[in-house]
Amino acid sequence: MIRVMCPACDHYGPPHRPTLDASRCASCGFELLPTLEPGDLDRPQLTRCRFCGHDEMYIQKDFPHWLGLSILLGAVLASFVTYSYHLIAWTWAILLGSAAIDGLLYYFVGNVTLCYRCLSQHRGYPPNPEHQPFELGTFEKYRQERLRRRQQILAEETHSR
Numbered sequence: 001m002i003r004v005m006c007p008a009c010d011h012y013g014p015p016h017r018p019t020l021d022a023s024r025c026a027s028c029g030f031e032l033l034p035t036l037e038p039g040d041l042d043r044p045q046l047t048r049c050r051f052c053g054h055d056e057m058y059i060q061k062d063f064p065h066w067l068g069l070s071i072l073l074g075a076v077l078a079s080f081v082t083y084s085y086h087l088i089a090w091t092w093a094i095l096l097g098s099a100a101i102d103g104l105l106y107y108f109v110g111n112v113t114l115c116y117r118c119l120s121q122h123r124g125y126p127p128n129p130e131h132q133p134f135e136l137g138t139f140e141k142y143r144q145e146r147l148r149r150r151q152q153i154l155a156e157e158t159h160s161r
């Protein structure tokens with residue numbers, strides 16, 4: 001299943017099976033046209049983005065970043081409190097407990113693979129060892145490209161009015 005991000009407004013569409021047909025952004029009405037080659041949809045393994053056909057993708061854990069951070073932050077704050085009351089055993093329990101929860105979450109949540117170019121999210125595909133974790137340099141390169149594309153889209157819209 002994939003979720004496609006609208007290049008005009010950054011809205012993520014609902015999860016759906018990859019297709020070669022165009023659809024419209026539910027938020028702004030922009031036409032989302034997949035640029036795949038027909039054979040791309042038949043491969044079980046994810047080698048290329050199932051929306052734009054690009055082959056640079058990254059993997060990340062499929063849980064929101066803020067959740068992991070809040071668990072960590074909450075544990076640190078709670079351990080300050082227990083530490084200041086000299087409850088050393090509690091301090092250790094909180095710190096180790098939160099690490100365990102983090103570890104469990106990490107173990108149980110699945111991966112999501114994102115396309116660097118169009119940021120489409122791909123879920124439920126067999127893992128591809130070629131795909132690396134997020135890399136800021138590569139991301140930044142494509143972010144610039146997306147910004148240019150956005151300007152192009154906006155310029156075309158004002159022309160057509």
Ligand SMILES: [Zn+2]
Nearest residue numbers: 006009025028
């Ligand atoms: Zn949109």
Ligand SMILES: [Zn+2]
Nearest residue numbers: 049052115118
């Ligand atoms: Zn893509």
